[in-house]
Amino acid sequence: MPVARRTSRDIRSESRLIVVRALLAAGETTRNELADDTGLSAATVSTVVGDLLKYGIAAETGLLSSGIGRPTTGLRLNADRGLVAGVYVEDRYFQATVFDTSLKRLANVRIRATEPVGTADAVIEWTARILDAALGDAGAAREDLLGVGVLLPGGMQRPVKSAFASDAIWLHLDRLRDRLGLPVVVDNPLKAVATAELWLGAGRRFADLVVVNLGEGVGAGIVQDGAVLRGATGTAGEWGHSLLVFEGRECQCGRRGCVEAYVGVPGIRRTLAETEPGHPIADVQGGKFVEALGEAADAGDAAALAAVDRTAQFLGAALADLVAIVNPEHLALAGWTTFPLGERLLPAVRERVRADAPGDAAAELGIELSRSSGMEGIAAVALERFMRDVGLVTTRVLPAL
Amino acid sequence: MPVARRTSRDIRSESRLIVVRALLAAGETTRNELADDTGLSAATVSTVVGDLLKYGIAAETGLLSSGIGRPTTGLRLNADRGLVAGVYVEDRYFQATVFDTSLKRLANVRIRATEPVGTADAVIEWTARILDAALGDAGAAREDLLGVGVLLPGGMQRPVKSAFASDAIWLHLDRLRDRLGLPVVVDNPLKAVATAELWLGAGRRFADLVVVNLGEGVGAGIVQDGAVLRGATGTAGEWGHSLLVFEGRECQCGRRGCVEAYVGVPGIRRTLAETEPGHPIADVQGGKFVEALGEAADAGDAAALAAVDRTAQFLGAALADLVAIVNPEHLALAGWTTFPLGERLLPAVRERVRADAPGDAAAELGIELSRSSGMEGIAAVALERFMRDVGLVTTRVLPAL
CATH class of the missing domain: 3.30.420.40 (ATPase, nucleotide binding domain)
Structure with a gap:
């Protein structure tokens, strides 16, 4: 398809993503450091941070003193904003990991089935069950989640041709979403690992x-x-x-x-x-x-x-x-x-x-x-998706929907 | 290096390049058709066309009637704005092609040497000579050129390691520019063919x-x-x-x-x-x-x-x-x-x-x-370079400078 045009709105959206990534990478930081890290102007950083504070994505952490000059306000991602989860789905192996909004890992559960899981219905059930198990370990529930990312290996097999029921998720994404009652993004593990390396590595x-x-x-x-x-x-x-x-x-x-x-x-x-x-x-x-x-x-x-x-x-x-x-x-x-x-x-x-x-x-x-792991990457994509849902991000075409 | 930020100025510059490419591809067209072809708004096309007319890159061609509604003003690239040339330089093979500003080919000259051309000085002389020969065939002179593009094969060999004097052009680009008295861009033929396919194919x-x-x-x-x-x-x-x-x-x-x-x-x-x-x-x-x-x-x-x-x-x-x-x-x-x-x-x-x-x-x-040919591609790059020199284009990083 032809090249898509960019607008000032896209640039604003992109600046927000850049600042969120810098916050993720830095842990705790300041507006000045964010400007240094991202190359964005102090004015842009200030506007973007204002947006992120307003939507609860970022939080202020009190005054930081470097020992020189007056203390400045610290900033970090708001870990209390909610949780995101990643689920890895293969024909006989399932894994779920729960992260907070700063992508700190809170819980991780794996199950290996003795037989390949044979139907899309069964895959959806396994996905829901292992997600709930990981949420339980994290002392949380589904309503605490901002979104779920599903890792489906086998980008080589497009949905229809695949022999594995797990790939059939591509055909039944709406049902998975209904079953979980949550926004769901899906990606291939290779792309998710690259996303993790891009955001955090x-x-x-x-x-x-x-x-x-x-x-x-x-x-x-x-x-x-x-x-x-x-x-x-x-x-x-x-x-x-x-x-x-x-x-x-x-x-x-x-x-x-x-x-x-x-x-x-x-x-x-x-x-x-x-x-x-x-x-x-x-x-x-x-x-x-x-x-x-x-x-x-x-x-x-x-x-x-x-x-x-x-x-x-x-x-x-x-x-x-x-x-x-x-x-x-x-x-x-x-x-x-x-x-x-x-x-x-x-x-x-x-x-x-x-x-x-x-x-x-x-x-x-x-x-x-x-x-870098695909789980971190798909959790980052789920977080990006949440930012899109609240209107903070407009440009990025998200995988699988 | 980190991702470069984009500004509204970049977007304006990009819109100009898009319209120039659409003009190249279309031959004769109208503002409405340009908007259809590029997906840019009618207002943007109108502004961009105004810029291109002002700098003599585009020209109006009189009223066109489609038989329906009132006639509209035709537009095309201004072939009289000047010429661009491409020169292909190998160790024993030289070729020069002269184009008008709408990338119509006016003259083409080839020379095959019996021995590899052994020094950078000799390469520069051969380049100047074959360019003048092609200009002569086109009934033109160096002062009619807006710029010259040089195709250097052998992207695999970086300048210093190369065994061929032609590659040494990379090290003596300023001397080539002085000798020709013209803006010069250099690129690898593979990239130039891709540029031709991008603009015209x-x-x-x-x-x-x-x-x-x-x-x-x-x-x-x-x-x-x-x-x-x-x-x-x-x-x-x-x-x-x-x-x-x-x-x-x-x-x-x-x-x-x-x-x-x-x-x-x-x-x-x-x-x-x-x-x-x-x-x-x-x-x-x-x-x-x-x-x-x-x-x-x-x-x-x-x-x-x-x-x-x-x-x-x-x-x-x-x-x-x-x-x-x-x-x-x-x-x-x-x-x-x-x-x-x-x-x-x-x-x-x-x-x-x-x-x-x-x-x-x-x-x-x-x-x-x-x-698609590398000659057309390098001529397109030389044209793009000219548009940058007059301030119409700001974003594109041009090969080799």
Whole structure:
């Protein structure tokens, strides 16, 4: 579609979002510091803070003294304004996390089902139940929530084609909203991790960055000019299903040679099996496999060390493609594989990216581990949605509605 | 760097660029049609047209009658306002094209040197000489030029590291400007082709598109939200140096397995040689090879047909990676390989992209041949630069300065 025009109203709305993000990042701060942090004028900050105070999004925290000059009024997000929650929905795994308005985590509940949850009705029921369980742990109830964000993996599968009932949520969003009695936003975990990195991580320093998520599946969240790239059909960032090897290993998506088939957890397992057929840890299932691999490497197991090194080569080469095509200022590595293996992968990955990226595109590129999570990201989106509902934000096109 | 703020002044500037682009695309038009084409209000169009008339960028063309209602005043770009020129500079190939202000091509001159031009001084001299030759053919002189755009291939090589003197232009831009006595803008051909597609091609319908350039080298120009993506170090779009085959064919860039090593002209030649070693046309040099391959395929030569089909598979798989990562609304194929082979490649390429792209990301994607050229694009950038110099445009960060 053609480029949308911007108005002064959009700019006001954008300034409010920028100040909210700066408040989130800073914890406690002042109007002067907000002007410094955001590059907005003191007058704009003052107007925006006035709006946020009026709607209870921000709160004053009394006088702060720096020891020099007269004390100034402190500001922070108003944690008492309400709660937001994130829910992760997969075919057999559900998780709910409750945050206050400053995105401090209050409670977290996980359930793993033994069988895939088979119908949209069942998914909606599970979602409501796990949300209530997390609210209970936080000593809160649904009426305390400003909104809920739902993380649905599988951006590759558009709603209708998906084999999983969880994806059918896309088709039954109104029913989920009715069942919860709350505003609901939905997004793909890759985009949500990128949102978290943008609001709370490297996005405070860089407007153009990529967050790569490494787990069972792999993918990227691309941030450009301070916004998460979605693409024409919402699948931008499906780097896990770009090629590493033309006509190479079979990928779970049905294509051959995808990056995911080499650096997703099953791909790493296969690399170990190719290095040493019958290696004892090759059968360790799920995320525990990467933990076991990290431990074996720590213990000096040669096959484990070789598999980790080979994985670093695959990963570095595949990340260099992102640098070639998108050329970001910063590359963040997130996801569970990075917890046991991140530090071990990083040196070889950095070297490979620098060697493989075009010219010196990666010479100044920071490649760092990140703790950003999709839950924080989707909670931030739910908060943004609330700000839109009260009229503070007008521009941002929210995912999924 | 952090996101830049926008002001009302920026929006005015952007409206002017939008109207200039609409004028370029339309040829002759009216204020009402401009409002329809751009989505700007009639009042904004009227103000912007007033500005453009005042600076002589647009001109009125007398009364137009549609047969219904009263006649309205016609508008077009003022072709008499001045000329712009594009110069293509390679180590042994120079080309200059002169356009009027409505980007109509007036003259075109090419020179191929037998030896690489060895020093920056010599490059500057050649640039001045070929520009004067093209101006002579157009019956014009340097003082008729509003500006010159220089196309420098090799975005992969940053200035200092390059082995070619032509790239040293980056280091001696002030001297080139002094020698020509004119404003000079410089850009990479991939970005310039994308600019041409944006102003004059599919960019009139889509804000998010990718233009792939297929020649000796290959690469992509990525347009997002109506602007050409440059990236942190100016190398965004170096898709030709993303992977097709991990540890595959050697690429001229020094890495192994790049897309360019399979779908650049030397890559296609190698595919033919692998299909039938010693095939008579495998030795045809330069762009003539793809012409000869097209003719052989037309004549039913089995090896030529197989090489073209294999190339379509490589190209389709590599384009699917762009769809996975960037997820554009439209994909345009440009460059000299597409002249003899485009129609022949297109059906298999479309099929492969649809099969390989994640989910149904390519289901609605248009994949079309494009006649956009870097020369038109760099001339458009030179025109934009002129509009900035007279104060009509403030926002756009121009390439290379």
